[in-house]
Amino acid sequence: MRGEFLGVQSLLVAEVFEPLFEFIEENEIEVEDLWLDILQSALPRPMPPVAPTYQSYNDDGELHLPEDLDARATYEAALEQHQAKLETYMEASTDDGCARDYIRNFFDDASSEHAIVETLEKAFTPFDDAGGDQLSNAYFVAVQTFIEKFSLRYDVRRPSYNRRMAIYPTLPGLFTKMLRDLRLSSAQDATLAALMVAFEETIRDLHDERSPRRVKQCIAAQFNLLEAMLSQHPNILAYNAAMENRTPKGRKVNTFGAMCDQADVWPHNKVMESAKAIYGFASDYPGIRHGGTPASQLREVDMRDLLSISVILTGLSPYLSPSMDPEKIYLD
Template structure:
């Protein structure tokens, strides 16, 4: 379970829409071409791909660079997919039964989480137009029940101030998606994937022994992952390359603190200082990253520290990884 509509979207017709039409029949609500109204109001029209920009052309005006040819091939393949998607969309427009089939196919193979959420939000108005509060309230409850049944990380709000029904990600949902995106981001690099696996292994090891030693191992493993991630940030790579090419060579940013100084990702110095401060804790506390300074230890670490510090460090990950997309973490 992803805690999202993706993964259970194929059940939306049976769990939400078909019961609504049974409700319409049972209550003898007069509707006409409601599937078509939902299709026209809520379903996104397939969008054509954006033609790429090419680097160079030969004397006859044709592309010739291998990377440009690859772009052109990818664009043509995307255009074929677009044409294939556009035909059933256009065919469904005038027919209520075809519109129903298209909606079913859309949910079974939805392009993104955002597309599902937006479609469910927009579908409120056709139900409201067809049956007023009686039908729109039933639709609202059906969507809300679906979310609760499958433990999806959303809140549903009724329309207000002439706005449509809204489906909002919750804070637990955002954190879950951020962790998943961190895993996906790490998987793109073998070294990061190994560090991510090591971190997750230390979390699993706590099942049998929630000791200070294992808590320290968890914290250290997550620091190792984030430090390695920051070292691969394009701004750090560019800075270190510039230092290497200087004559005489300049000082590279190799430590977490130095990399934080050069990353250029922070909205305010205090945010950067907080990241450096939590790293200093791990270096200074005995047994996490180094021998540390026993005189500065106030107490032994426990599960409070694991939970709090893991959440804090995960919260820094969108700053440190350029491949994590905050917009998609919020809703995609």
């Protein structure tokens, strides 16, 4: 279970919306074309694709570059798909039964977590308009029950100060998404993908032996991943390229601490210093990254350190990887 609506969205109509229509019938609440109202109030109208900007035209005013021709073909195909979606939407906007089918298909095919959440939030208003507090409260409870039933990592808030019902990600939900986004980001590069696999294997190895040796392996593997990730940051690549092109050549940065100094991603020096301090711990503590300094060891590492340091290092990943999108991590 991902802890998100994606993966269980096909159950939303059966678990949330259809029971509400049974509630309406049982309580003899008079409504008319409620599916239509939900469609028009809560679901997004299909948006046309963005027209491409072409690089060049020939003397006859025609496209001639292969990439421009490919872009036009892609755009025309997307425009045709949009027209078909728009016609389906317009047809659904004229009949309550068609609207119900459209809503069901919308949830079944939804590819964006944000689109599902926003639709559920906006659907509160038509229920409130149709049946007042009695019906809107039933809708609120239905959404809340769905979230609890499938252990989704959201909180639901009732409307206040003229705002609609709101569905907020919880802290566990944000952390889960960040981990998943870290995995997806790493998968884009073979080296990073291999280091992510190695890190996850050290986590699994703890199942059979939660020893200091294996805790050290976990911490070291995660540092290897983040150090490699930072080495591929555009700011670091640009800095090292500039050093390579200098005459005489300058010194490139290749350690985590040195790259932190040049990354230009930190909101404050203290945040950067904290990242470097954790790196210093891993380098100085015996047996994690190096032989270290035995005299600096206060005690043997244990599972407390694995949990705390892994959380800290994961929290640094949005700074180190530009392919991780914080907006999408929060809600998408």
